Amino acid sequence: MKKLILPTVPACIATRHYGVLSKLASQIMLRCGWQISGELPQHPKFILAVAPHTSNWDFFVGIAAMFTLNLKVSFLAKGSIFRWPIKSLLNSIGGIGVDRNHSHGVVGQIVNEFESNEQFILGIAPEGTRSKTVEWRTGFLHIAKQANVPVVPVSFDFAKKEVRFHPAVKITGDIAQELIEFKQVFLGVCAKKPQAV
Numbered sequence: 349m350k351k352l353i354l355p356t357v358p359a360c361i362a363t364r365h366y367g368v369l370s371k372l373a374s375q376i377m378l379r380c381g382w383q384i385s386g387e388l389p390q391h392p393k394f395i396l397a398v399a400p401h402t403s404n405w406d407f408f409v410g411i412a413a414m415f416t417l418n419l420k421v422s423f424l425a426k427g428s429i430f431r432w433p434i435k436s437l438l439n440s441i442g443g444i445g446v447d448r449n450h451s452h453g454v455v456g457q458i459v460n461e462f463e464s465n466e467q468f469i470l471g472i473a474p475e476g477t478r479s480k481t482v483e484w485r486t487g488f489l490h491i492a493k494q495a496n497v498p499v500v501p502v503s504f505d506f507a508k509k510e511v512r513f514h515p516a517v518k519i520t521g522d523i524a525q526e527l528i529e530f531k532q533v534f535l536g537v538c539a540k541k542p543q544a545v
Contacts, residue, residue: 352378354417355385355513360392362420362467373415384413386513389500392467394516395492396421397530398502399484401473403540409504410471411441413511421471424458442471455490462495474530489526492519501530507538 352374357363366373377384398410414421422442430438430445438445444461446454462468470491474484492499498516505512514533519526 352384352416355388357388357417357419358390360390360467361388362392362469363418364420366415366418369415370418373412377412377416380509382409382412382509382511384416384511384513386502387515388417388513389498389516391498391516393462393465393495393497394469395488395497395499396469396471396502396513397474397488397499398471398504399474399534400504400537400539401475405506405540406473406504409511414471419469420467421469422461423471424454455487455494458491459495462491462497484527484531486523486527489519489523489530493523499530501533503534503537504539505537506540 398406413419420442422444424446425438425443430443444458446457458470461470470488472488474488488499491497498518500516501514503510503512503514517526517530
């Protein structure tokens with residue numbers, strides 16, 4: 349039977365053994381014709397910035413890739429939804445409840461997460477919405493700069509059926525200029541709903 353060719357996951361990266369979920373996810377990706385390509389960074393802490401984000405299907409493709417690679421990825425969600433009966437489920441798959449009224453703001457909260465963990469991967473959609481948008485949010489770049497961690501662009505190309513990990517980017521300069529350069533990585537990538545890009 350044909351097998352997925354997967355990127356190597358460096359030993360320094362946070363992983364989690366998903367067992368049967370990993371096998372199931374890889375089989376689903378294989379049967380649906382998806383591939384995972386590119387290279388993961390030799391770094392224990394980084395941000396996975398996923399784009400384009402136009403559909404709920406993006407979440408399922410991302411989860412399938414995470415399970416297939418056995419990556420331990422955290423993601424942000426409103427703190428108010430971390431209540432019974434879904435709190436334990438959200439926590440188990442990497443959810444972090446954010447408090448927008450926190451004294452240090454959301455950026456400060458996540459910078460603290462990076463600083464208090466030896467290994468930490470944050471998955472985030474820079475567009476911040478599935479709707480058509482011109483301006484991307486810059487919070488992920490501020491987090492990367494303040495926490496001194498690289499950002500790995502991840503493209504979901506629905507035409508090629510490819511999840512691609514692009515080379516890591518170090519955020520050190522002007523955030524507005526960094527965002528312009530960052531968006532260039534995703535030029536030509538086919539979204540699930542191209543009309544929303």
